[in-house]
Amino acid sequence: MQEGKEKREEKPVNAEQILRTLAERWRGAVTLEYRSQLVLSHQGEAGLRGELTVRLRRPNLARIDIRVDNPEACGLRVCDGRVIWQRNQRVPLRPARTQRHGFQTTVMAGIAHPLDEAAYSVDQFLAPQPFRLTGSGVERSATQRKDKERDVFVVVQTQTTSRDTLTLDAKTYAPLRLVRVGDHGGVVQELLREEFHDVILGSALPTTLFRWTPEDEARQ
Numbered sequence: 717m718q719e720g721k722e723k724r725e726e727k728p729v730n731a732e733q734i735l736r737t738l739a740e741r742w743r744g745a746v747t748l749e750y751r752s753q754l755v756l757s758h759q760g761e762a763g764l765r766g767e768l769t770v771r772l773r774r775p776n777l778a779r780i781d782i783r784v785d786n787p788e789a790c791g792l793r794v795c796d797g798r799v800i801w802q803r804n805q806r807v808p809l810r811p812a813r814t815q816r817h818g819f820q821t822t823v824m825a826g827i828a829h830p831l832d833e834a835a836y837s838v839d840q841f842l843a844p845q846p847f848r849l850t851g852s853g854v855e856r857s858a859t860q861r862k863d864k865e866r867d868v869f870v871v872v873q874t875q876t877t878s879r880d881t882l883t884l885d886a887k888t889y890a891p892l893r894l895v896r897v898g899d900h901g902g903v904v905q906e907l908l909r910e911e912f913h914d915v916i917l918g919s920a921l922p923t924t925l926f927r928w929t930p931e932d933e934a935r936q
Contacts, residue, residue, distance in 0.1 A: 748915075765785050778794065782827075
């Protein structure tokens with residue numbers, strides 16, 4: 717009976733409108749910070765579990781702390797507005813750019829596989845249309861439902877063998893969960909499951925937070 721009740725409480729909503737509202741809210745914010753717990757799994761490969769602590773400031777400042785169950789994949793990455801620094805790198809990963817150019821799609825560039833799957837969420841704050849699959853043949857649908865006593869939107873986007881399922885808080889539009897399914901090595905499988913926590917837009921993140929320091933290089 718409980719399952720049937722939950723089913724009746726689910727109702728279709730406009731996926732396009734939800735994604736547009738999300739984009740408008742994020743474009744209006746100077747900063748974004750969040751923690752996420754993620755599971756990266758690819759058939760036939762060793763997976764990763766861990767946590768990201770992400771702090772971003774427009775147009776191109778970033779501090780990403782990576783803590784996963786493989787010590788070799790852990791790390792710290794900082795974009796100071798000119799270049800991208802990463803622990804144990806003797807030179808920056810990217811050449812200088814002007815403040816007019818953000819690091820959209822490159823803040824997490826060069827992260828080793830399979831952690832590169834987690835780069836997608838980090839880059840969405842700097843993307844014009846966050847969490848929107850692009851290209852031809854994308855189908856979108858959305859529902860509103862209860863999830864642990866919270867009203868949520870669940871947006872599903874499919875494109876050939878890819879499927880993204882994004883769960884958002886229905887009041888704040890904060891992302892709560894992202895599940896990405898796609899083709900890897902000829903097998904359609906779950907690539908990323910990410911749970912978001914402490915999502916804050918517009919907090920007063922000082923620019924000093926995004927400077928690379930000797931302490932950053934030494935910290936384990």
